[in-house]
Each structure stands twice: as structure tokens, then as C-alpha cells.
Amino acid sequence: MSKTDFGPDVAGTMKGYRPVLLASGAVALIGLGWVAMFWNEMTATDWGVFTAVWMFLTGITQFGVVFSATMRICEAEWARPYQRIAELATLAFAPIAILGFALIYFGGRDELLYWTHAGEGVHLSPWLNDKFLFWRNLLAMLLFYAVANWYFVSGLLPDVEPSMAESGPAWRRALYRRLVKRKQGRDMERVEAQLWRIPTIVPVVFILNQTFIAWDFGMMLWPHYHSTVYPMYSVVGNIFGGTALIILLGGLVAGMGDLGRYFTVERRRSLGAMATGFTLLWMYFFWSQFFVTWYGNLPNEMAPIWAKMYGHYQPLFWAMMACVFFIPLGTLIFAVVKRTFWMLGALAVIMLFGTWLNRYLMIMPSVSEDHLQFSALTEIIIGGGFVAGFVFMLLLVYQTFPLISRWEMDMKDYRPDLADRPHLW
Numbered sequence: 001m002s003k004t005d006f007g008p009d010v011a012g013t014m015k016g017y018r019p020v021l022l023a024s025g026a027v028a029l030i031g032l033g034w035v036a037m038f039w040n041e042m043t044a045t046d047w048g049v050f051t052a053v054w055m056f057l058t059g060i061t062q063f064g065v066v067f068s069a070t071m072r073i074c075e076a077e078w079a080r081p082y083q084r085i086a087e088l089a090t091l092a093f094a095p096i097a098i099l100g101f102a103l104i105y106f107g108g109r110d111e112l113l114y115w116t117h118a119g120e121g122v123h124l125s126p127w128l129n130d131k132f133l134f135w136r137n138l139l140a141m142l143l144f145y146a147v148a149n150w151y152f153v154s155g156l157l158p159d160v161e162p163s164m165a166e167s168g169p170a171w172r173r174a175l176y177r178r179l180v181k182r183k184q185g186r187d188m189e190r191v192e193a194q195l196w197r198i199p200t201i202v203p204v205v206f207i208l209n210q211t212f213i214a215w216d217f218g219m220m221l222w223p224h225y226h227s228t229v230y231p232m233y234s235v236v237g238n239i240f241g242g243t244a245l246i247i248l249l250g251g252l253v254a255g256m257g258d259l260g261r262y263f264t265v266e267r268r269r270s271l272g273a274m275a276t277g278f279t280l281l282w283m284y285f286f287w288s289q290f291f292v293t294w295y296g297n298l299p300n301e302m303a304p305i306w307a308k309m310y311g312h313y314q315p316l317f318w319a320m321m322a323c324v325f326f327i328p329l330g331t332l333i334f335a336v337v338k339r340t341f342w343m344l345g346a347l348a349v350i351m352l353f354g355t356w357l358n359r360y361l362m363i364m365p366s367v368s369e370d371h372l373q374f375s376a377l378t379e380i381i382i383g384g385g386f387v388a389g390f391v392f393m394l395l396l397v398y399q400t401f402p403l404i405s406r407w408e409m410d411m412k413d414y415r416p417d418l419a420d421r422p423h424l425w
Contacts, residue, residue, distance in 0.1 A: 014256045017395065024392040031385015038378065039107055047108030048367035049360075049379045051217055053386045054100040056241070056359040059210060059234070060352070061093035061390070063242025065148040066206045068155075069199030078270040080408050081262040085249050087152045088401060092393035094145045096386070101141060104217075105134050112367065114223055133216055140209040147205045151198045157183045157191055158407040172400055192407070210235045221366040224300040229289040234362070236285045240278045240324060241355030247271060247348040251341055253403050262404055265339050272338030275351070279328040286325075307365035316357055316373075323354025 035042070035050075042050075064086035071079035110116050115128045126132070160183050165176035214234035219225055227233075250271070254260040293301050308317050327350055337343045364371050374380050 021395045024388040027388035034381045044111040047111045052363045058097040059238030060241040064090040069202035072199045078267045088397045092397045144205045144209040218362045222304045233285040240282045244348040244351035269338040276332040308361040312370045320357035
């Protein structure tokens, strides 16, 4: 293994890195400036698209650190090259996710949430309270990202070396000086052992945060709509889309320096097999939600289902079903698709598009009966701004931290009979 493969500067070797970084940053600033300029003129459909894009990107990026934690719990050796790039995707979108929530709450909640203007004398559940909405979502999000950062830094410290504080911009040198100082005061064996305990917390805070988002910005958009399966249906959608994102990120990082040698065919095939499992899991939760609602046949619970399955949104619904179930299942059963990067990468794009349609259909039918996707300039700028912001932050953190964990790649295979293996508990 080349030592340079594990340095923080590998991302900069990618062809076109700097132009893409600058262009994505510029587009993100344009998007933010546009929202600030036309804040008071944004319509319900504008805020609906804003929320759908925010919900989509927040969900799939948050899965990155959950993927890494789960792979450590499962002792999945094949996933080691993917773990840190997935963790960094989570942290890259963190400031955008928090800012996006704040913008939705202060600018769009009255346009999206029917209960904020229910009128006097209308009895509402204590859950439907403006301040409670703000604090439960903000605190859950901050808790998740705090745990994600704790988990990431714990896994990064064994790879931190004093030489990393001697190159790069001043802010990065200062960051690594702080990390080196933190490492010097720690017992690395204890840190590595701790890294086997933290992963048990990560999925819990992820599900807590995503449950609140699913309730407040999905289910609660419809009057008197209740579904106990809805949050997990939404969470599994994030897992499905997040897996597709990790497939694409693996392809991106494989083109940086000599890192491609670590993303072997066997590892790619294992990731494809996992995507197959999550495809089936998504269908299980979709059917669980649909069947119970259909059997109950209550008007308030059937309305959200019929709104996206029939009428104006029907073509999008079946396109979504094709992208998240029929196409993935029909192609991933062939080993050649899982082994071949361009095939798996193309499928990942389809899976991400299907996940986006799923989030779009969760929100927009409650806002408009006949909305056309990105048919207004504001919606295009919002979508482009979010994606560009994520790309900018992702490239920035990829240039800041080592993309592959050297200490884990040097480890022997995870086996419980190895005496030097840190214990999970």
C-alpha cells in the first residue's frame, strides 16, 4: 500500500477538481441568494419542491455514516474502502441540512402545513405545535450529526500523523494540529475499541431524526392521516437511495490517484448484493403500508395514496415503482451488473432518481393537484442549488481528510478468534 494513498490531498488529483469545486460553489451561492431575494414571493409549490429536495438529500446522505457503522457491527471486511467516503458524505451535507430545515421552518411552514392556520376553536393534537415542531426536529438533527461527528473522528484519529499538519491551507493545518494534539492524549487501542461501541448508537439517532422528518414533512401534510408504518417506509427509502449514492461515490473516489485498486470487483459485487436486499426491503415496507391502508379503507388515509397513484401523478408513481423496484430487481439478479462498474453506476443513477420521485410524491400531491416537476425557474434554481451545495461540500471534505482508513485496511480479517481484535462490548 502506498502511503500517499491515505493522505488528505488525494481528491485534488482528480481531473477537473478545481473547476468543479468553483462552479458548484457558485451555483450553490446563486441558489441561496435567489431564495433570500424572493423569500416573500415563494409559493406553496416552491416550498414543496424545496422540502422534497431537502428531504431527499438529507435522507440519503445521513445513511452514509449509518452504512459505515452497520458494516463495522457486521464485521464486513469488503466495505472498508467505502466506509470513510460514506461518512464524509454525511458530514458534508450536515450544514446544508440544518440550514435547509431552518429555511423551511421560518419561510415555508405556513405554506406547507395545514395545521399552522387551522383557525381559532379548532382542536389540534399537542404534537401540532409550531415551537415543538422546531425544537424536536432541530435537536434530533443536532444529536444525529454530533454522534456522526464523534464516530467519524474516533475512526480518523488512528490515521492522523503530525506530517498532515505541515501542508495545505492554514485552516487545514490548524485542524490537523488540533487532531494531532487530541491523538497524543489518547490511548489508540482504547480509541479503536471504543469505535466498536459507538456504531450501536448511530442507527438509533438516525431513525429518531428521520422519524420526525417523515412525520412532520410527510405524513402531517395530510389532515388526519395516520400510519405507523410510514416512518420506517421513509427510512428504508433513505437506506435504498443512500446505497445508490455510495455506489456512485465509490466510482468517483476510485478515479482519484491510485485508490481504484481498493475498490475491487468482489467489493463492488458485495455492494450490489446489498442493494438487491434493500430493493426487496423497500418493497416490503411499501406493501406493508399500502395493504393496511387499503384494507382499512378510511377516506383520510386513502386520500394520500390515491392522490399519487391515480390522476395527474399516476405516471410519476409508476416511473417511481420502476426505478426503485422493477428495474433494480430485474438487473441486480445478474452477476455481471454487480461486477461491472458502469452498469452498476448507471443503475445507481436510476435508483437515486426513483428515490427522488418517491420523496416528490410524498409532498407535492398535498400541495398541488397538477404540479409539473421543475416547471418554474425558482424550482430549478432550488434543486440545482441544493445539489451544487452538496457537491461543493463533498469535494471540500474529500480534499481535507484521508478517503480510506489506513489502520483498518492494514488489519487482519475480522474474526472473533483473533486475540488482538477489540471487543464489541
